[in-house]
Amino acid sequence: MAARLLPATTEQAKTVLKTLPFWAVHLACLAVFWIEFRWSFVALCLALYFSRMFFVTAGYHRYFSHRAFKTSRAFQFLLAYAAMTSAQKGVLWWAAHHRHHHRYADTDQDLHSPGLRGFWWSHVGWILSNRYNRTEVEQIRDFYKFPELRWLNRWFLVPPLTLAVALFLAGGWGWLVWGFFVSTVLLWHGSFLVNSLAHVFGRRRYPTPDDSRNSFLMALLTLGEGWHNNHHHYMASARQGFFWWEIDVTYYLLKLLAWCGLVWELREPPPHVLAEETS
């Protein structure tokens, strides 16, 4: 009996060990109580939240998962590196799992459907579990061919560690705790809300086969990702706020980058897609 229990126990121990850094980063936020408060720290925290949120949505999501625009190989690397400073694992891992989500959204094969597996699992449980560590190469062959992306994907702690060290060297404990730990925890939960709350809370404009929703508040917090029902309706678009009142800061910044010539061929929803509003 003991021999039969051992593998399961080892497996559980591995899972617990793997989640320790996640909880440690949360705990490290408590260090704010030992650091003299400054509003400049709060500003730094928010600046790093929103700038990295841009790279999560423009990089991990709209570019690597959906190829919603084109760019150079150098800027592609920069997008990957900057997105990965959010400590959300490798760029190929992230995009491959996201493509899987769109293929099976809210079916029993979806890894993070809140309707089928509960809020906690869809928010963070699936990431912390030991089941989905592998990069689904078959989902991401188009980007897997770039050796520099494979390298980043393998050494996925390099970008967040360089950011943390740079912050510490530039501004000491205050910058490290507020700029990295607090900002990263907020960024994690802000990003994860798209997997959890955006399939539960909000309005459905399009009758997609999944439970995706549109939410103005979520769109503000996630720089445009809150228009999740729009996105599931037409995922190839670089623009997720389909109408002028649907604020989508990531799209505005991508337009700015396009004017600078750093990205091009931003894909837009065709008129017939916009007109299909029925629910």
Ligand SMILES: [Zn+2]
């Ligand atoms: Zn979704």
Ligand SMILES: [Zn+2]
């Ligand atoms: Zn998507």
